[in-house]
Amino acid sequence: MNRGGGGGGGGSPAAATNYLICTNCRKVLRKDKRIRVSQPLTRGPSAFIPEKEVAQANTSDERTNFLVEEYSTSGRLDNITQVMSLHTQYLESFLRSQFYMLRMDGPLPLPHRHYIAIMAAARHQCSYLINMHVDEFLKTGGIAEWLNGLKYVPQRLKNLNEINKLLAHRPWLITKEHIQKLVKTGENNWSLPELVHAVVLLTHYHALASFVFGSGINPERDPEISNGFRLISVNNFCVCDLANDNNIENASLTGNNFGIVGSLSELEALMERMKMLQEEREDGDTSQEEMTTRFEKETKESLFVVSGDTFHSFPHSDFEDDMIITSDVSRYIEDPGFGYEDFARRGEEHLPTFRAQDYTWENHGFSLVNRLYSDIGHLLDEKFRMVYSLTYNTMATHEDVDTTMLRRALFNYVHCMFGIRYDDYDYGEVNQLLERSLKVYIKTVTCYPERTTKRMYDSYWRQFKHSEKVHVNLLLMEARMQAELLYALRAITRHLT
16 A cells, blocks of 8 residues: 555645555545444454354363453453463463452552553554453543543653553663663652563563454454444555455465475475474484574564565555554554564674573573562463463374474564574474464564454464464464563663673
């Protein structure tokens, strides 16, 4: 979608910027246009997953209902919880940690916690989470005027804007100077325990926005429904895009990019590659120099995963420039045009890589968080370990499968896109195990979650169960949260030393 330009007809330049030209059908579109579309056919908690699959999990597991009664702040079985209940073991870790950061003793007042959640969700235009926490903010005694936007909140909350923006989109830019600016003496300063609590909330809700969009979570209720129709803002999308699922048509989204011939299915081909990689591991060690080269190659290749494949109808830079955010969301953020930028920029040879061994969650982040915000470190650690080790030893129709290699590839690919490198990991495995359509999905869910579509979700692992795809989303969510936390906690450590 390109910007409209001034032309003949005597229109003012200001008026011209209110229009866009669809690069597909060449229609001139108003930026503020809204259209009526019929209600989606999908019902239930997810637009991507058949309702009956989620319902079966909820009705057959009394544990889920117990967890909701014990740890839900809203007191109801919301759509996120219903989808996560496909993995009850993980759900317990998730609800316990979320309940602790929102309701249990901590440095921040309850209303502030929900307002920070709103600010975090707004970075990805996640109206689902914003609406949820607007309700919770008011229930916990929040000042209604604050919901008019950041202009109405105390300066110390406004001061979180910069770190919110960087954590959500480019966490590698966070430095100890950002921390010093927030904790310096003065009436609007943050104590370190307060700041750690805020950082945990921001990273949690940035990552949860990825899960909401990646799993197609449906709204709990839609206030704009009228006579079976709902008003939606189309902004920089044309009707031809809506009919075409944002016009995402690309062979690489559906084709097999590994060139494996014969009658092997996508699933069997993946299992064959896993077996081959395991044999290669046993045959010999890859040199450290080669490991580093493969990491840098993977980060640079990730440059081309989304921009050229997914939004080919929208030149990538134009797409970012023309993102229009509704006033309901924009009131809670500053600098709405600031977004993810590839860690490995074109033409840059020396990457400021975050070597995971130099600052790990286990040896550094965990103890710092626990020292400044008691017990949250244990809860987060349990959640990270749970999602990383969660397995049913199945892959689609196959049983007794060790999926460790695949889970690690998913987790490490997310960290790779945020510039975090593990010295002991061979990044060549990422290219072998993650097909291109899956990489497109991962990068979109992790870096631009608001752009996720059902077609992206459907395009990868077509023989796998929906519960397995939800497991992927849980891994992506936790990998993203941990990556953001590592950068923030490293900056706090540097401030302290």
